[in-house]
Amino acid sequence: FQGTLTSKLKEQFDAGLLAGQALHADFTMAQPLARYTQADHEIWRALYDQQAAMLPGRACDTFLQGLETLGMARDHVPDFAELNERLMRATGWQVVAVPGLVPDEVFFDHLANRRFPASWWMRTPAQMDYLQEPDCFHDVFGHVPMLINPVFADYMQAYGRGGLKAQKLGALDMLARLYWYTVEFGLIRTHAGLRIYGAGIVSSKSESIYALDDARPNRLGFDLRRIMRTHYRIDTFQKTYFVIDSFDQLFDATRPDFTPLYAELRDQREFAAEAIEDGDRVLHQGTGQEPALS
Template sequence: MERAAQEQELAGLKMEGAGFISHEGRAYSEEENAVWKLLCERRMAKLPETACEAWLEGVEKLKMPLDRVPLFDELNANLRPLTRWELRAVNGFIPAEMFFGSMAKRQFPSTLEIRPMDRLEYLQEPDIFHDVFGHVPMHTDPVFADFVQEYGQLVTELDDRDKFDAMARLWWYTVEFGLVEEAGQVKLYGSGLMSSFGEADNVFDGGPEIRPFDLDEVISTPFRIDIYQPIFWVAEGFDQLRDSVQELRRRWAEELTN
């Protein structure tokens, strides 16, 4: 399952109609807005106690509506002045070159579609709730924003399968399922935890192993997308994530010169 996820994330699994699309004129139905509101209500019942400060503050800084699906223009109006990031609309999965190239330019690709009411719990494919509610508040944090941009820049420069695999694991265990220590407590920041229900609860139920962030362990640990994560890594801060990308760049540059 890990290789399938890596192929999707990093090798460019392109679906029909993929690519940047206009978000203008995308009106959401009453049911779609009801789905967004219900998802937000359910997650915000717990996230004020379990989410990291950067994510919670990000929701406020973005003025993200919790009672309806947000529009990209209104979010971008608040996001750009903070960290120079912006949302770009896409239709499904896009090629890896485009996805990570966008990250390198501080553009976050997001689908406009939202999950149906009868599939609230979990989707393997991203929807706007995962992309926007899960990811985007973290992009208001300057250090995290720099980390993701530098990550995108490094990925676009790679042409080695093993290094792609290492970067896929780093993304999975940080951006998607990362934890951070704040005032001696473990807090959530990964988008897969922010936008999920059972997975986030699992972190605090004593089931998974929780380890201090270790770059070498992270990039060498395979992952699966079809089970609750058995291992999580806790970063000391988001500067540790940014430093990890810089460390990999340094290592791999040295390999080329030796």
């Protein structure tokens, strides 16, 4: 998720990775295709194969269809320009390369203009299943396939606009929880069973199993107010997943102006990540046991 500008930019600059590379005011840059090493391509392929093998029957149809429709490269880091040809045709979205996390208002402005900022760099072999900042695999494999769904594509754009507004209202903490519990860690109920649509889950092998099948986390029906009051964990798997019934449900629930909602929720108490509260639609009550992060 997008916090403040991190050390990534400085790190890449110091390593000479950005030499001769223009960084635009909106933090985008040309995807430096020549900088990818053989090791980068191999990590992409290993992660792609690992996830592609396990996601059928776990990821939602939109996600699996998205990989196909976009013709996402399997054996090398995708060229964003090639992805964009198909993505543009599908929903008018684009992927743009950035050095890493960008400032909130820059991130929101990209989304509001149907541009998804993706980190261009690839993780190292030591970070195969967990990393603290989004890399190219998380951003491109995890987020981009969902953008072929017209409703989800509109939701992401609306989120960007809502972000700019929430920032002015001092409500980013509440809005960030919505992104976290939907775009990053969302589950969806289908007739075939529970499925994943959150990018943070589909890009991780162990969380793809944990989120759907493990007894430890809670799984609760989607509830906008509940989500906006709920803390989340960034250091481990989620304690609670929220389950939508459809992307229309998600989009419709978030359509109203949030201004009065922020004012109302501001005075209410917040919930711990693992809490179960009165009024929750409990699909599964977690055991609350700590997951062992491998």
